[in-house]
Amino acid sequence: xxxxxxxxxxxxxxxxxxxxxxxxxxxxxxxxxxxxxxxxxxxxxxxxxxxxxxxxxxxxxxxxxxxxxxxxxxxxxxxxxxxxxxxxxxxxxxxxxxxxxxxxxxxxxxxxxxxxxxxxxxxxxxxxxxxxxxxxxxxxxxxxxxxxxxxxxxxxxxxxxxxxxxxxxxxxxxxxxxxxxxxxxxxxxxxxxxxxxxxxxxxxxxxxxx
Numbered sequence: 001x002x003x004x005x006x007x008x009x010x011x012x013x014x015x016x017x018x019x020x021x022x023x024x025x026x027x028x029x030x031x032x033x034x035x036x037x038x039x040x041x042x043x044x045x046x047x048x049x050x051x052x053x054x055x056x057x058x059x060x061x062x063x064x065x066x067x068x069x070x071x072x073x074x075x076x077x078x079x080x081x082x083x084x085x086x087x088x089x090x091x092x093x094x095x096x097x098x099x100x101x102x103x104x105x106x107x108x109x110x111x112x113x114x115x116x117x118x119x120x121x122x123x124x125x126x127x128x129x130x131x132x133x134x135x136x137x138x139x140x141x142x143x144x145x146x147x148x149x150x151x152x153x154x155x156x157x158x159x160x161x162x163x164x165x166x167x168x169x170x171x172x173x174x175x176x177x178x179x180x181x182x183x184x185x186x187x188x189x190x191x192x193x194x195x196x197x198x199x200x201x202x203x204x205x206x207x208x209x210x
Contacts, residue, residue, distance in 0.1 A: 004061045004195060007031040007048055007084070009038040012157045013098050014065035016188040024192055029059070048080055053087045061094040061195045074126050078134040085137070085144045094201070095146045096191060101153045101180070102128025103135055104172040104206055114153060114172055135204060142202070147194055150206040152182035159183025165190050168206040175209040182209050 004021055008014045009030030018038040021028045030040035033047050044055060048066060056062055066080040081097055088095050102115035102124070114120060115128040138146045153172065165186045166173055174180055190207040194200060 001025065001027045002060045002196065003027040003029070003058060004063065005029045005031050005044070005056060005059045006038070006040070006063045006065055007051075007080075008065045008067065009036065009040060009043075010034075011065055011067050013067065013184050013187065014038065014063070016184050017063055017065060017098075017191050020185075020188040020192045021195070024196065026192070026195070049076075049083055051083070051087055053089075053091075056084075056087050056093060057091075059093050061096060062088065063191060063195075064095060064097045067098075068130070069127070071126070074130045077127075077130040078137055081134040082137055085141050085146070088145075089141075089143045092145065094195070095144055096194060097134065097138065097146065097148045098187075098191070099135060099148045099150045099204070100128055100131030101150050101155065101172070101206070103132040103204075104150055104153075105170050106172050108171075110170060138202075145201050147198065147200045147202075148204040149187075149191060149194065150204060151187050152206070152208040153180035154182070155187070156181065156183045159185065161185035161189075162209065163189065164210040165207045166210050168208060170204055170206075173206060173208045180208055182207055 015038045018040050028040045030036045030038045030043040036043035068074045
């Protein structure tokens with residue numbers, strides 16, 4: 001049985017990833033700062049930035065579901081990824097990072113991103129930049145078995161679980177309706193699929209509604 005740890009398991013994405021993994025028969029440990037509100041029966045109660053290599057030893061995969069929305073906390077997105085890379089350096093444990101869509105490319109030459117577009121909301125640019133910085137840092141790490149998973153542009157926390165998605169790569173992929181949409185629930189399916197059967201080591205992948 002695969003053993004996984006979901007960091008920030010109390011968050012909206014974290015809780016759904018925990019639930020999906022449990023439903024697939026995985027051995028799941030929630031990593032939370034306070035009371036465990038996820039469905040996981042086991043928990044490590046510790047701040048992400050206090051986690052050590054010993055805390056994460058023995059897991060097949062660690063999911064970084066850290067989220068931030070305020071000016072004070074957004075810079076912690078790349079800091080969280082860097083800290084976890086330090087803890088997992090040189091191990092066989094996979095690190096799967098819940099990423100952003102702003103860094104997805106919109107041209108074949110990979111010179112323009114979603115966040116570069118004229119219609120990209122100004123308010124979301126700091127968040128997109130932080131996620132992009134985390135990805136850029138990961139790309140420099142050949143000592144960690146990381147996978148960065150970008151959601152679609154419209155990442156719907158309360159969206160329905162359809163049970164299906166399209167797997168993309170570095171470029172923005174549109175669904176059958178010509179839209180870039182994914183629910184948190186379908187995104188969780190993609191994360192667990194990557195944990196159990198994916199081979200995208202040191203790659204960025206992306207997911208969109210089918």
